[in-house]
Amino acid sequence: PVLVVDFGAQYAQLIARRVREAKVYSEVVPSDMSAAHMLSREPAAIILSGGPASVYAQGAPQVDKAIFEAGVPVFGMCYGFQAMAKALGGTVEQTGLSEFGGTQLDRSGPSVLFGQTPQAQSVWMSHNDSVTVAPDGFTVTASSAGATVAAFEDTTRRLAGVQFHPEVGHTDFGQEILSHFLYDIAGLAPSWTADSIIDEQVAKIRQQVGDKKVLCALSGGVDSSVAAALVHKAVGDQLTCVFVDHGLLRAGEREQVEKDYASITGIDVRTVDASEQFLSALAGVTDPEQKRKIIGREFIRTFEKAARDLSAEKDIEFLVQGTLYPDVVESGGGTGTANIKSHHNVGGLPEDLKFDLVEPLRTLFKDEVRTIGLQLGLPESLVWRHPFPGPGLGIRIIGEVNRERLETLRAADAIARAELTAAGLERDVWQFPVVLLGDVRSVGVQGDGRTYGHPIVLRPVSSEDAMTADWSRLPYDLLSRISTRITNEVREVNRVTLDITSKPPGTIEWE
Ligand code: XMP
Secondary structure: OEEEEEOOOOHHHHHHHHHHHOOOOEEEEEOOOOHHHHHHOOOOEEEEOOOOOOOOOOOOOOOOOHHHHOOOOEEEEOHHHHHHHHHOOOEEEEEEEEEEEEEEEEEOOOOOOOOOOOOEEEEEEEEEEEEEEOOOOOEEEEEEOOEEEEEEEEOOOOEEEEOOOOOOOOOOOHHHHHHHHHHHHOOOOOOOOHHHHHHHHHHHHHHHHOOOEEEEEEOOOHHHHHHHHHHHHHHHHHEEEEEEEOOOOOOOHHHHHHHHHHHHHOOEEEEEEOHHHHHHHHOOOOOHHHHHHHHHHHHHHHHHHHHHHHHHHHOEEEEEOOOOHHHHHHOOOOOOOOOOOOOEOOOOOOOOOOEEEEOOOOOOOHHHHHHHHHHOOOOHHHHOOOOOOOOHHHHOEEOOOOHHHHHHHHHHHHHHHHHHHHOOOHHHOOEOOEEEEOOOOEEEEEOOEEEEEEEEEEOOEEOOOOOOEEEOOOOHHHHHHHHHHHHHHOOOEEEEEEOOOOEOOOOOOOO
16 A cells, blocks of 8 residues: 555545545555554555644654665655655754745756646645755755745655645645656556455455355445445345334435335345334434434334344344444554454444444545445445435424424425435535424415414535535525425425534534
């Protein structure tokens, strides 16, 4: 792999994604991993990420010279650039010339790293310290107002570095520059493709599972669907999926899983209809945390029973989990050393119900999951499905959840989603929660009569990862169509409002 050394900011994951976009496999490793450990992974190249420290600060993470001596291609970015310069005998100083944000970069002379990109280009900078003298053997290939040495390269030793952030979208030619490093300096080939990922995972799953039986909880979402499809490709009928219908799904969701998904993939899907059980457990409950707890508890109960019945019937030993790479990195397991955890108790399942985990998406980012989902033949509507919270519509009805309110919300939600899709804007928004204010009423007028109905809140948001979000600027005519249709077609609703709060301070969901 290409190892991306994480110097402690949010950049490392983004760099790893960009490397994979160039079709080269990459993994994030912590900066305290020893050089020997890194080299034992036989890295195709090493990328040193940006980070918040100053290379001269006490305890600032450093780069071990051993990685340069091993002949591995290295690319330093921002902090990684400075750490590299310092380790190789260059000079890094506090010049008093900081640069933050969009900055003009001026190239000088030929450069393999910059290739045919323009002489003057816009890059994203974020630094206080600067490299003032490049180490021996390096050619300085660019500068900016605040950094006399803004880029250098030594193509003989296959080393390069830049003061700016090539991984962010604000750097005009960032992806080209990264690709030049990977292909032209490190000499790597773009071979990490959907087919190669599928082949590799299928082989891994077969090796792990052998001829044993596997269980999977299908949510209807992208991750569990793609994970199941991969496992099915690997071991076919040894896989059985359980789909819990908790009665808090949106219009058409159960049908989509049962008909579209099962018929396309041929996977044995057992639906458990537990809506009565969930609704009676939720009766009279208005507190959001209480609702979540109840839904979580009932889900475990239902899944446990289904798992027990199936285990008895089929002697199941493995459970599929749709864990993604960002979760692995964030829980500190990104070093690639700890692979498959054995005998894990998943999501509160009882002690006597133990499964080994199959996690075929553990090394993948969301966009890769989507790509291989399409390659596996899953429909676009499924692969591009927006995230949907586990507690479902239960946390999109403010106040008590009951059948009538669920019907009202489902109808409004279906209209909003249909209009968004018809406008071709589905992929422009991250999520589009539609919320029913069940405990609020407002006065309206319809026909000649006064109405006293419930408001609906539209909450379209754009986001990269749901950690932060902004409200989507949907076109007024689309919002207007949604509003008109909802108030005309959904009897209980006489008012449609738009949530224009970013996250933070608002969360994406209302509860
Ligand atoms: P918030 O509302 O915290 O949501 O901004 C962030 C993302 O998480 C989803 N979400 C959940 N997903 N179980 C889930 O599986 C939950 O209890 C839950 N609560 C929120 C939300 O839809 C958004 O994508």
